[in-house]
Amino acid sequence: MLWFLLRRTFLGALVLWLITMGVFALFFVTPNNVARSLAGRQATPETIQLVEARLGLDQPIWKQYLDFVRNALHGDLGYDYYHQQPVTEIIVAALPITVSLAVGAAVLWMLLGVTNGVISAVRSGSFADRALTTFALFFYSMPTFLLGLLLLYFLYFQLTLSGYPFFPPGGYVPFTDDPYEWTRHMVLPWVTLALVLAATYTRLTRGSMLDVLGEDYIRTARSKGLRESRVVVVHGLRSALTPVVTQFGIDLGQLVGGVVVTETVFSMPGLGKTAIDAINRQDLPVILGIVLFASAAVVVANILVDLAYAMLDPRVRLH
């Protein structure tokens, strides 16, 4: 167990290190005109040089990289180019938004996806199965931004026009400021994200549930005279959930690193939106910081998934 954690942490660190190398190479080696745009239109070459020196851009690439890694190991991801704000602070400020979005949506899509998947599997081939599968595939095919816009059009615009201004057009209110407003602002983004992602879970749950329900021990449980609901939920679902948990960890890990499209559509200043803005401004330290954080989220999620695997399925040995 300890050996497993050590090994995975080491491999995770290796992955992150490779990612920093890649990102660094791509962003810092390619020519950019950050200094020029920062210095203003009328800047003399001297001013530009001065700005470059202040940002450390005049150093050789390898030195910039070493400095970055050394600082990153001390928990310092540098400062943004425009306001000299520490990147860690920017991430910390944006993280709650992304996390509340991701976690809230996760609860929704798990409820939706797993329930639909179980119903589809138990009533396999029925009308309900077909309807649910089609429903899932419909939203699976839906581009996130399109669904977001549709929800905004009907549930914000049309509802507001008809005199029910329940849903706001976007934005974010911290939970600590006003829990009610927070919820009000989160509902549409949650639903958007959950609907788009639930399909994968419906399919996954349906597939593995069908496999599990065909197993001998399910027949044994039935022949013991257990209620069907108990057979399905207690005996079936537990083993059927393993692939679902894997996918859940991967998705949540990806989302915590930034929910780019949803945040953009609903103008929520989470990690994804912050990253997009930073990319548009070529604010390299912010981009690098967020990419690194997002990758770390994925790596950690993968380790957690393997641990969860071992707990759900006693046959899995960690190595």
Place this chain on the structure above:
Amino acid sequence: MTDPPPTEVHDEPSAAPEHESRREPAITARSPWVLAGRRLLRDRVAIVCLVVIVLIVLLAVFAPLVASITGHGPNQQYRDTGLSPDGLPRAPSGEFWLGTDSLGRDILVRIAYGARISLLVGVVATALTVTIGVVVGLAAGYLGGVVDTILARVIDVVLSVPFLLVAIALVSIFGAGLLNTVLVIGAFSWASMARIVRGQVLSLREREFVEAARSMGASSARIMFVDILPNVLAQVIVYTTLLIPVVIVVQATLSFLGLGLPAPTADWGGMISEAQNYYTTSWWFVLFPGLALLATTLAFNLFGDGVRDAFDPRAEGLTRGWKG
């Protein structure tokens, strides 16, 4: 001690070829592909989807025809006829069948031209993704050892990359364009395919027919591509059809985020992005490009589902990090 088993036992058809060919005059070589194809043809939903896909392809191919029928160029701005006096887009009418956009351009013609981009990127980027994924998966799975260790690690790295963020960043650095979009999508989405293929190959390479090929002196390359590849091809085809809509969505998403093709080229994601600020006044502006996009992805997904049912391999999540 028993006697050797009796010598002439004619219970196998092959022992008497001439009899057998009489009994079974037409020798049909029904390959697994033909069988899968037949199953697919019996799937009504899949056929409908195939028809939709063909229609969209025709729309893309004959986009200039659409332009000449309506008499509107894809990038032509009709400021007088295409915009209301307040400068707002016009609703669908006899002149503009699907309405106009904020610059007074014909939405129908732009959708037709946009189909070219979506399909082109969808097919080319998918082809690139699948090629890289299959080659890496085959090499990692069959060659094993150091090659596998390194490739497996690379797959891990690519799967851990926050795809959309990095794709956006790369496109913003190298500039938006068809080629860059295809390259970025290809470079970061092959890993799932490689992992699937590798898993398959790991079990296939233990099979005796691989051993047989080795005993005949076949090279590694020959074994990988002639002996093993046909056995993973069913899965590859299924995932390819399911990957195309995903790639189309990614391309549209990049365009939506402002990293599509440079203006004024028409593409669906970009059109929807432009329509964002007009959805309160001009529903057609966002609806029709959105419908085109949705119809395409839905048709491909349902068709892909049919293909999978026809081949019936297990399904796994291919969607890591595409959404959000």
Place this chain on the structure above:
Amino acid sequence: MRKVNVGSCLTRLHDLSAGSVVFDGRDITTLSRRQLRPVRRDIQMIFQDPYGSLNPRRRVGSIIGDPFAIHRSGARSTRKAQVQELMERVGLNPEHYNRFPAEFSGGQRQRIGVARALALNPRVLVCDEPVSALDVSIQAQIINLLVDLQAEFGLTLVFISHDLSVIRHVSDRVAVMYLGRIVETGRVQQLYELPRHPYTRALLSALPVADPDLADSQSGIVLTGDVPSPVFPPSGCRFHTRCPRAEQDCVQSEPVLAPVLDDLPDHETACHHPLAVGELLSDSQPSIADTQIQNRTDSGRKSR
């Protein structure tokens, strides 16, 4: 762990941990893949599992044509004719050229394997349990086919099997293996009639006998105990843990293959306490199933 056996070592599908393979006076144990290619033409293999050894996604014609393609032998244009000739030769309908392996029965599939192995006119054919996966009624056909082809093509067959009747039928020389070691080898007649090694004796006693009068006198000898792990074989004579004749020296030193007493020089036995002529093993209750399982690596050999 992968099952590595004599057959796959002889054909260099697996590397040897010890010993050497000499073919035609040439040591091929350490040849590289490239150097091995010409040798592969001469040593071909027939596999145990006719279902696993044919690629399910390729047509029979292309499977049998593989050796030609790999060794760039013959023109592409004549390949189909060559393949169909081979199919005819092994008793397959040449019109089935475009079929897939799944459309054939087990015996037909094994014929396909034989045709493929014969494509390049090899000199040695290693048959790794070629009939053990087939129905008994089909086994005879395949064995007779192999025997016929042996005569026709002047082949040397290395026939690996645990079926003692089959071995007796096809072999000239037999080598009996236990836990990866040859314990006894000799001409088929001598070995079957005068087994020297207690293990060989036990094996032969497990054979069903057609004559009921004889059956009584030759009651089966049951080996007790489990087969030791081939990864950690016992010390000394590997058979000592289960041998009714084992003594202290069997635990300590490993016997070498050598002729016993007045045996012919090519009848060699690796045993400290070989059986005398006609001597029976002291035994307990018969159980054929037990011995069957234990004899996976027994081998028979036949050469012209």
